[in-house]
Amino acid sequence: MDQRGRTPEVDWPARPDLSLALNRMGTFDWDLDGGRMHLDATALEVLDLRPDEFDGTPEGVRARVVPGEEARLDRRVRRALDDGRSHYGAYFRTHRADGGVAWTHIQGHILRDPHGRPYRVIGILRDAAQDPGEPGASGERDEGRRRMTGVVERTTAILAHARTVNDVTDVLKDPEALGHLGAVSVMLGVVDGPRVHLVAEGQLGSYVPEIEYTRIDARFPMSEAVRTLQPVYLSSREEFRQRYPLLWPYIEPLSVCSGVYLPLIAQGRPVGALGLLYSRDGDFTAEERNVLVALGSGIAQSLQRAILFEQEHDLAEGLQRAMLPRRIPEVPGARIAVRYRAARMGRDIGGDWYDVIPLGEGRVGVMIGDVEGHDTDAAAVMGQLRIVLRAYILEGHTPGTALARASAFLRDLATERFATCTYAEVDLNTGMLRLVRAGHLDPLVRRGDGSCHRLQVAGGLPLGLPERERAGTTGSGYPVTSMELHPGDTLLLCTDGLIERPGADPESGVRELMEAARTGPVDVEELADVLCDLVGDAGGGDDMALLLLRRRGSPGPRAGGPLRQRLAPGDPDGPAVARHLIRAAVAAWGARERADEIELAADELMTNALVHTDGGGEVTLRLTADGRIRIEVEDSSSALPRRREADDWAVSGRGLMLVDRLAEAWGVEARGSGKRVWCEFEVPPRTAEPGADH
Template sequence: MAERGQHPRVDWPARPDTSLALNRMGTFDWDLDSGQMHLDATALEVLELRPDEFTGTPAGLGARIARGEQDRLDARVTEALEDGRSHYGAYVRSRHRDGSPGWTHIQGSILRDPHGRPYRVIGILRDAAHDPGEPGAGNEQVEGRRRMTGVVERTTAILAHARTVNDVTDVLKDPEALGHLGAVSVMLGIVDGGRIHLVAEGQLGSYVPEIEYTRIDARLPMSAAVRTMQPVFLASREEFEHGYPQLWPYIEPLSVRSGVYLPLVAQGRVIGALGLLYTRDGDFTAEERNLLVALGSGIAQSLQRAILFEQEHDLAEGLQRAMLPRRIPEVAGARIAVRYRAARVGRDIGGDWYDVIPLGDGRVGVMIGDVEGHDTDAAAVMGQLRIVLRAYITEGHTPGTAMARASAFLRELETERFATCTYADIDLTTGMAQLVRAGHLDPVVRRGDGSCHRLQVAGGLPLGLPARDPGSSGGAGGGGGGNGYPVTSVELHPGDTLVLCTDGLIERPGTGVGGERVPDDEAGMRELMDAVRAGPVEVEELADVLCDLVGDAGGGDDMALLLLRRRGTPHPRGGGPLRHRLMPGDPDAPAMARHLIRAAVAAWGAWDQADEIELAADELMTNALVHTDGVGLVSMRLTSEGRIRIEVEDTSSALPRRREADDWAVSGRGLMLVDRLADAWGVEPRGGGKCVWCEFAVPLRGDA
C-alpha cells in the first residue's frame, strides 16, 4: 500500500494512543485528593508546554490558559462535581508560545467512590483550532453572556454594601466580582479638580502605572474617557501604540491585547473612570459593551455615595472634634483619662461629651453628658451645652445651680432635645467631692483596695425638661438645694478612681417580648464593674480596657468615658481647709475669724508671719462687711504649692479696685495694704457674687 503524504506507517487497526496523537488529542489524569495532575506527551504538545515547565498541578495550566478562562473552567468543573454529574466539557481560549490566540477543548470523566464523593478526573485535552466554524461558538456565547451578566449582578450586590471609597476599591480585587471579567488589570481613577487620581489597581496579574495624578487633558485613554464622557474601546495592541504613545511603553512588555476605559458618570457629572485590560484580541460585541456600560454606571453610583459619605463623615468628625475639648489639662493631684468612640450607625457623630475644668487651689471639675440623638444637630447642641455649663461652673456657681441654669438654657434653645449629665466638683486636697446628676448613670468608684461599687448620687431630671415643681427655681439665681438638682457629697481617698461614662459603654443587646431585641443596661453595668475591679490601676490602661468592652456587641450608640484617679496628697497633717461664716450685725464674727486664722497659721509652721497674714485677712473681711449687705464667707487653706491662701466671698458683683488715697482719706488703703503684705492677690467671680483672695508663701518646717 502506498504511503499517504509524510505520515508514518500506522498499523491496522490503529492503536488508541496513535489515534489520539494524530488528532492532537492528549489525556490528563487529575487526583482530586492530592491535587496532582498528569499530562501525557500529546497534551503537553497541544498546550506547547515543555515537561520541565509543567508543575504537575492544575495551576500549571496558567502559562497557556488566561486567568479569566481558568476561573470559568474551574466554575464548570465545580458545578459538575457538586451536581453529581459524571462528565463535563468546555471550550477555553488558550495562548500559543508565541502569544497568538488559540482554542482548546477539555472533556473529563468524574470517578466517585461508593458514597458519591468525587476523587479523580480522567479526561481528554485537544486542539480545537480545526473545529468547523468558531469553536464552541454557541456554548461560548451563552457562557460569555451568563458570565458577564453574573459579573454585573455580583458586583452590584457587593457595591450595595460599600460605604467608603476603600470599600469600592476592594471590589476591584474581589475574585467573585470583576475578576470574572477576564481582565488582567483593573484600575479606578477619581476626578480631583483638573486631574485624575489613580486610587486603586486590582491585583489580577499586571499593573499598568498610568501616572498617579493624570491631567484630564492628557493623551491617555482614561483622561479621554473623562474628558468626552464616552467609553474608550481599544481592540488591539496597535491601537494602544498609535493612539496613546505615552501609555505604550507600559503596555508593550505585557500580554495586554485589548482594553476598555469607562467614564463613571453620576447625576450628569464625571466623578472618575474605570480601566479594564485584557489579553484577548478583537472588538467588543454590542452586548459586551452594553454590559460594561451598565457595570460602569453601577460603580459610579456607589462611588458617588461613598464620596458623599466620606465628605459627610469628615464634616461630622471635624464638628465632633470642635465640640469636644481640644486637650485635657494636667491637674496636680490626679490622673485623668478620657475616651470617645463614635456610633457605628448613623453619621458617626453624636451628643456624648466630657470635660475637665481646673478650678484652682487643688480643685477640679469633671463632667460627662449625653445629648439625645446621633446627628450633627445633637453634636451642635452638645457643644453649646458643654460650653455654657463650663461657663456657669467657672463663674463660681455651685454644682446644683450650674446644672439648673444649664437646664434652663437648653429649654430656651427650643431644640426639643434633652440631655443627661453628671458633674463632680472635687477638692483634691481633702478628697471631698460634690456630685450632681441630671438623669444620668450613677458613677462608679474603685477604691484603693480594689473594691468597686456604684455611688448612689441623688438625681434630678435630664437637662432641658421642665421641673417637676412649677414653683421651683430652675433659672439664674437658683440655689443649690431648691433648684431640683440636689448635691451628694462623697470622699475620694488617695488611690480611688472615679469612673464616669455614658450609656453607650454599657448597652448590650438583649431579648424582649416577641423576640424584639432591647438593650440590657444592667448586664452591661455588671460587666463594666467587673472590668473596673479587675482592670489595671493606671487610668490610661484602664480606659483602653473599658473601651474594648463595647467590641462587636455594641456600636449602636456613641460612647464617652472619663476616669479620674486621686493621687496621694502632698499636704502635711493639719493642712485641711478652715471655713468661717461672717454674719451681718455679728460683732464677734471678725474676732473669731482672726483667732482661727492665727491658730491655723501657727499649726502650719508660719508663726513669724502670723501678723501679716492676720492683717491682710482682716482687711478683706472688713471690705466684705462694710461694702456689701449679704453674708460673707472666709476660708483659709494650705495649697499644694506650699502657700497659705485666704479667700473672702460675698454677694456683691462689684469688683474692688486698688486706688491711691490722699493724706486725709479715712478709707481706700485696704487693698494697697494687702498688695504690700501678700505675695499675690486677686478677684474671682463666684456665681452671684465674688471672691477676693490673697496668698502667702511660707516655708514648711520640721513637724508642721
C-alpha cells in the same frame, strides 16, 4: 457513500458503536484514583489525536484544549465532583493538528462509592462543529453572559452597603468581586479638582506612585474617559503604545494585552473612572460593552454616595471637635485623660461631650454628657450646652443648681432635644467628691488596690425635658451625692457608646468595662486606650466619650488648699453636705481624732449664720501657715455675735460657748456689709506616707 453515490449497507438495527462513530461521538473512561484515562478510536479522532500521541492520562487530553478553556473546564468538572452530582457537560474549544480550532462537547457520568466519594467518570466526547447555529459557541457566549451579568448584579448588591470610598475600593480589590469579569487588574480613580487621584489598584499589584495623580487634560486613558465622558477601549498592546506613550512604560512589563477605562458619571458629572486590564487580545463585543457600562453606572452611584457621605462626616466631625475643649488643662494633684470617638453608623456624629473646669485652690470640675441624636444639630446643641454649663459652674453655682439652670436653658432653645449628663467636683486636697447626675450612666471608680466599683449616685431627669414631664419633682431635681476619692483612685465617666453592643444587654457592657478597668494599666492615658479598644474601630453604632481622673497622692498638711461651701437660705442639705466635706478634709489633713470637735464647732457657726441672717453665708475650711485648721463662716449681717452664758432652761446661747471650749482660738472680723466668724484647731505634725504618689 460508494463511488456510485450509494449509501453503504449496514446491519439493521445499527450497532451502538457504529451509531456513535458515524456521528463523531467517542467514549472515554477516567479512573480518578489511578489517574488513567481511556479514549476509544472515535474520541481520539474527535480530538485529532493519533494513538501514539495520547499517553493515557488526562494531561494528554488537556494538551489539545485551547489555553483559557482548560481552567474553565476543570472548574466545571471539579464543581460537579464536589457538589455530589452524577452528570456534567460542557462545550470547549480544541486545537486541530492543522492549527485550526474546533468546538467539542463533553458529557460525563460520575460513579461514586457507598460513601459518596467519586472514583470513576465514564462519558462521551462529541464533535460540536455541526451543531445547528454553533451551539458550542452559543453555549460559551451564554455562559460568559451569565458570568458577567452575575458579576454586575453581585457587585452592585455589595456596593449598596458601601459607606466610604475605602469600602468601594475594598470591593473592587476583592478577586471574588470583579475577578470573574476576566480582568487581571482593576483600578479606581476619583476626580479631585483638576486631577484624577488613583485610589485603588488590585490583583496585578502594579500600583505606580508616579501616576497616582494625573491631570484631567493629560494624555492618559483614565483622564480621557473623565474628560470626554466616554469609555476608552484598547484591544491590543500596540494600541496602548501608540495612543498613550506616557502610560506605555508602566504597561509594557505587565501581562496586559487589552483594557477598558470607564467614566463614572453621577448626576451628569464625572466623579471618577474605572480601569480594567485584560491578558487577552481582541476588541470588546457590543454585549461586553453594555455590561461594562452597566457596571460603571452602579459603581458611579456608590462612589458618589461614599464621597458625599465622607464630606458630610468630615464637616460634622469637624463641627463636633470644634465644640469640644481644644485642650485639657493641667490640674495639680490629678492626672486626667479624655477620649472621643465618632460612631460608624448613621451620620457618624453625635452630641457626646466632656469638659474639665479648674476651680482653683485644689478643686476641679469634670463633666461628661450626651445630647440626643446623631447629626450636626446634636453637635451644635452639645456645644451650646457645654458652654452654658461651664459658665454656671464658674459663676459659683452649686452642682445641682448648675444642672437645673442648664436644663431650663436647653428647654428654652426649643430644639426638642434632651441630654444626659454627669458632673463631678473634686477637692484634690481633701479627696471630697461631689457628684450630680441627670439621667446619665452611673460613674465608676477604680480604687488604688485595683478593685472597680459602680458609684450609686442619686439621679435626676435628663436635661431639657418639658415641664409636664418634670411634674412631681422637688427643688432643683438634681440631688448631690458626696463621697471620698482616695489617693490613687481613678474616677471613670463615659457615655453609653462605650458599653452598648448591637444585640447585647447594656449590663454586659458595663461588666466588660469594669473588668477592663480593673485589669488595665494604672496610667490614665494607657487605660483610656485600653477602654476605647473595647468597641474597636467600628464602634457600636453610637459615638463615645470617655473621661478618666486619677487622684494623685495627698499633699502635706501645709499644702492643703481651702475648702468652700455655700450656705443657701432654706437649703436643708447645705449644712449636711458641708459637715461631710469638713469631716473628710480633717481626716485627710491628719486630724481624724479631732474630727468630731471640728465638725461640731463648724456646725455651730453655720447654724448661727443661717438662723440670724437672711442672705445665707459661706463656710471655708483651710490650713494656716503654722499648721492649724481654720474654720471661717461669712454672712451678710453686720451684727457681731458675743459669747454669753446660758441658764439651764435656755434654748439658745450655747453656740459660741461650745466653740470657745472646743477651739484653741476664735474671733469675729467685720467684712464690709457683713462679718466673718472664725475658729482654729491645732493639728499634730504629720509625716508623708511612704511611697505616696505626688
